[in-house]
Amino acid sequence: MTAExxxxxxxxxxxxxxxxxxxxxxxxxxxxxxxxxxxxxxxxGAAEAVSQRAFAVVEPWGHGPCAVVGQDIRxxxxxxxxxxxxAGHALDLDDNFDPPKAHAxxxxxxxxxxxxxxxxxxxxxxxxxxxxDAYICGLQIMGRVGQGVNPTHRNRGWHATATVxxxxxxxxxxxxxxLDARQAAYALSIATSLSAGFMSQFGTMTKPLHAGxxxxxxxxxxxxxxxxxxxxxxxxxxxxxxxxxxxGPDYEQLRDAITNPEHGQVLRFETGHIGEPLLILxxxxxxxxxxxxxxxxxxxxxxxxxxxxxxxxxxTVTAIDVYAPRVHFNNLMYTDPQDPLQAKFSIEYGLxxxxxxxxxxxxxxxxxxVRRHExxxxxxxxxxxxxxxxxxxxxxxxxxxxxDGQQVEKTMAMPLGSKxxxxxxEQYWAKFETCVADRLPAAAKENLRTAxxxxxxxxxxxxxxxxxxxxxxxxx
Numbered sequence: 001m002t003a004e005x006x007x008x009x010x011x012x013x014x015x016x017x018x019x020x021x022x023x024x025x026x027x028x029x030x031x032x033x034x035x036x037x038x039x040x041x042x043x044x045g046a047a048e049a050v051s052q053r054a055f056a057v058v059e060p061w062g063h064g065p066c067a068v069v070g071q072d073i074r075x076x077x078x079x080x081x082x083x084x085x086x087a088g089h090a091l092d093l094d095d096n097f098d099p100p101k102a103h104a105x106x107x108x109x110x111x112x113x114x115x116x117x118x119x120x121x122x123x124x125x126x127x128x129x130x131x132x133d134a135y136i137c138g139l140q141i142m143g144r145v146g147q148g149v150n151p152t153h154r155n156r157g158w159h160a161t162a163t164v165x166x167x168x169x170x171x172x173x174x175x176x177x178x179l180d181a182r183q184a185a186y187a188l189s190i191a192t193s194l195s196a197g198f199m200s201q202f203g204t205m206t207k208p209l210h211a212g213x214x215x216x217x218x219x220x221x222x223x224x225x226x227x228x229x230x231x232x233x234x235x236x237x238x239x240x241x242x243x244x245x246x247x248g249p250d251y252e253q254l255r256d257a258i259t260n261p262e263h264g265q266v267l268r269f270e271t272g273h274i275g276e277p278l279l280i281l282x283x284x285x286x287x288x289x290x291x292x293x294x295x296x297x298x299x300x301x302x303x304x305x306x307x308x309x310x311x312x313x314x315x316t317v318t319a320i321d322v323y324a325p326r327v328h329f330n331n332l333m334y335t336d337p338q339d340p341l342q343a344k345f346s347i348e349y350g351l352x353x354x355x356x357x358x359x360x361x362x363x364x365x366x367x368x369x370v371r372r373h374e375x376x377x378x379x380x381x382x383x384x385x386x387x388x389x390x391x392x393x394x395x396x397x398x399x400x401x402x403x404d405g406q407q408v409e410k411t412m413a414m415p416l417g418s419k420x421x422x423x424x425x426e427q428y429w430a431k432f433e434t435c436v437a438d439r440l441p442a443a444a445k446e447n448l449r450t451a452x453x454x455x456x457x458x459x460x461x462x463x464x465x466x467x468x469x470x471x472x473x474x475x476x
Contacts, residue, residue, distance in 0.1 A: 008148065008236045008269035012141050013185025015274040016174050021133040027280050028456065031132045031139075033428050034095060036452055037287055038105040039069075039468065040432035041094050043439050044362065045087035046070030047472050050205040054212065055083045065121030066114040067462075067469035070439075074469065077114040078216040081169075084110035085212030089161070091362065092208075092344045093435075096286035096294045097139065098263040099279050100146020100164040101154045103211060107165035108138045111215040112172050115222075116461040119176070125460035126176060132456060134172040136280055138218075141188070142168025143279040148236065148269035151262065151390070152247045152254050154199075155327055162197025162210035163246065169218020177226050189231035190221040192242055202293075203334055203342040237269050262392040284419030287428075290360040292344040294415065295328035298396035299347060300354050302410035306400055307358060310408055314374070319381050319401040320351055325394050326386035336379065340365040352378035362435075444470045 045051055046069040055071060064076030068083050075083070088094050088106030097104035112134050116126035145167040146153075146160060154160045170191040174184040194217035197210040225231070236242050244251050247267065255267035263283060264270075286294055299322050306312060329347070337343040343350075343365055352375045353364045363369065387394050395413040402408070414420035423431075432452075436445050448467035451458065458464060 006271040007233055008144075008271050009189050009233045010181070010185045011271035011274060012144065012171070012188055013174075013179075013183070014181040016137055016141065016171055016184040017179060017181040019137065019275060021129075023133065023136055024278070024281065027136055027278055028132055030280050030284070031135045032455055033423075033425065034105045034135070034285060035109055035132075035455055036428045036432055038088050038094055038109045039448070039452060040428075040435040041091060041106075042069045042084055042088045042110075043436045043468065043472070045090035045093075045208075047439070048087070048090035048208075050090050050208050051083060051087040053205075054086050054209065058082060064118070066117040067465035069468045070472045071469060072471055074117075077118040078219045080117070081110045081114040081215035081219050082212035084114065085215035086208045087212075089208035089211035091291045091365070092293060093288050093291040093362070095288065097143065098283050098286070099143030099265070100160050100168070101150055101263070101265075102142065102146060102160040102165050102168075104139055104142060104165070104168060104285070105135075106211040107161060107169050107214045107218070108135050108142070108172050110212070111169040111218040112138070112176060113461065113465050114215075115173050115176050115219055117465055120460050120462040125462065128455040128458035128461055128464075130176060131461050134176040136278070137175040138168040138170075138172025140275060140279055141171035143264070143283070144270050144274060145236070145242075147264045147266060149243055149247050149267065150265040152251075152267065155330075156248065157199045158246060159197035159199050159201065159207070159210055162214050163195045165211065165214035166191045166194050166217040166221070169215050170221040171218075173218050173222035174225070177222055179222065179226060183225045185233065186229065186231045187222045187225035189233060189235045190224050190229065191217060192235040193231075194221060195242065195246070199331070202331065203337075203345045205341065207341075243267070243269075260390070260393070262390050284422060285417075286415060287417040287423050289417055290350065291362050291365055292350050292360065293331050295324075295331040296347045296350045297415035297417075298412035299324065299398050300350050300360055301416050302396065302398040302412045303351055303354050303400070304358065306398070306408050306410050307355065310402075312355065312400065312402075314355055314378060316403050317355060317381065317400055318403050319383065320355070321383045321385060321399040321401070322347060322351070323385040323387055323394075323397040323399070325391050325396075326388055327391065328396070329384055329386045335384075337370060339367060340370055343370045347384070348379045348382045349375065351382055352376075439472050440468070440470055441473060444468070
């Protein structure tokens with residue numbers, strides 16, 4: 001039991017079943033923007049090898065009514081969610097959400113859209129408003145579960161997009177199904193049996209596959225519960241619950257020692273005020289400008305600002321010193337990346353590319369780009385200085401030494417695209433245009449944009465998904 005005396009599985013199930021859908025306009029706008037962002041990213045992501053290979057594997061397992069980005073063939077809902085989730089995460093250009101320390105939308109949206117296609121085919125179409133409602137609810141539960149096991153869960157090597165993401169997808173699907181409180185509780189309990197994923201998969205194809213597996217798991221868990229399959233109720237906060245098993249046997253000591261929590265991560269499952277504050281508004285998102293690990297973005301933003309302010313070039317820079325929380329460097333484990341997947345988890349690569357070109361774009365993550373001599377030649381100038389403090393306690397500080405001995409520096413507490421410096425709606429659409437350009441047939445791209453613009457008013461979300469179910473015209 002939690003401090004409030006309520007079982008979290010039951011409390012979250014009741015909240016999903018009983019909470020109204022009269023969300024603040026700002027929450028609905030934010031949810032709508034994240035659908036724009038993830039669909040933009042899924043289109044080029046669908047051409048990545050992991051997405052293509054995942055589709056080839058699951059396609060014989062079951063055709064169905066659900067659209068798959070970049071494919072003419074439709075699949076059953078779990079498989080469509082798996083492939084689309086992997087596509088959304090393949091480029092590492094999708095959003096981050098701080099409470100669970102997870103990539104939220106690449107798990108939530110593929111599950112919601114696949115289930116909506118399934119429901120539409122069964123004669124029970126899901127409206128855009130219902131999908132936004134399911135997204136807000138799923139995000140809230142993902143955040144609450146994440147706050148209950150983090151920061152230790154993720155710091156000890158669990159990939160929260162997979163382990164915590166499946167709870168968000170399950171909650172969203174339970175909401176979209178209209179499950180009652182007991183069914184929703186069972187769905188969340190079943191999700192604990194589908195919660196898995198290690199950070200040791202970073203820099204490989206399995207990392208984006210985690211997002212797809214979590215989306216698939218959400219559809220399965222909610223569907224099993226809907227069919228009457230029961231589950232235990234002590235799977236989050238019990239003697240052998242998620243907190244003890246996936247945080248550690250020292251769970252209580254760690255929980256009681258927290259004095260300065262970040263992002264509401266207190267190693268306790270909030271059950272007294274589940275919906276307050278509304279996490280989508282309280283925390284916002286970290287929407288990405290660069291297609292690599294978000295742990296590098298504060299440093300890249302700082303370097304680009306200094307580059308513009310001082311006209312920096314590789315010829316004028318002799319050293320780049322980066323002071324950042326150790327947990328950031330733990331994510332950025334590749335100091336000498338050998339391929340694009342490793343390059344996404346290398347601060348050396350991101351900073352070298354940014355210094356050379358003044359940006360860090362999708363085309364910088366190809367095998368040819370990663371092997372560039374002029375990029376690799378800059379690695380010895382980049383020095384890591386890990387600091388044993390939390391992200392919120394220690395902003396990233398980047399110090400650049402020039403050839404004349406002068407030093408310039410920049411301190412970044414949050415990356416651009418976060419709540420501290422959020423993107424405008426226009427910037428979301430600019431990202432959409434950049435990502436989707438020349439990758440879908442022109443008519444399909446325009447129809448997709450129109451449907452996305454109209455998402456809140458759509459009576460049937462399959463009117464949106466059908467526009468991304470086309471073979472891609474080019475690859476990124």
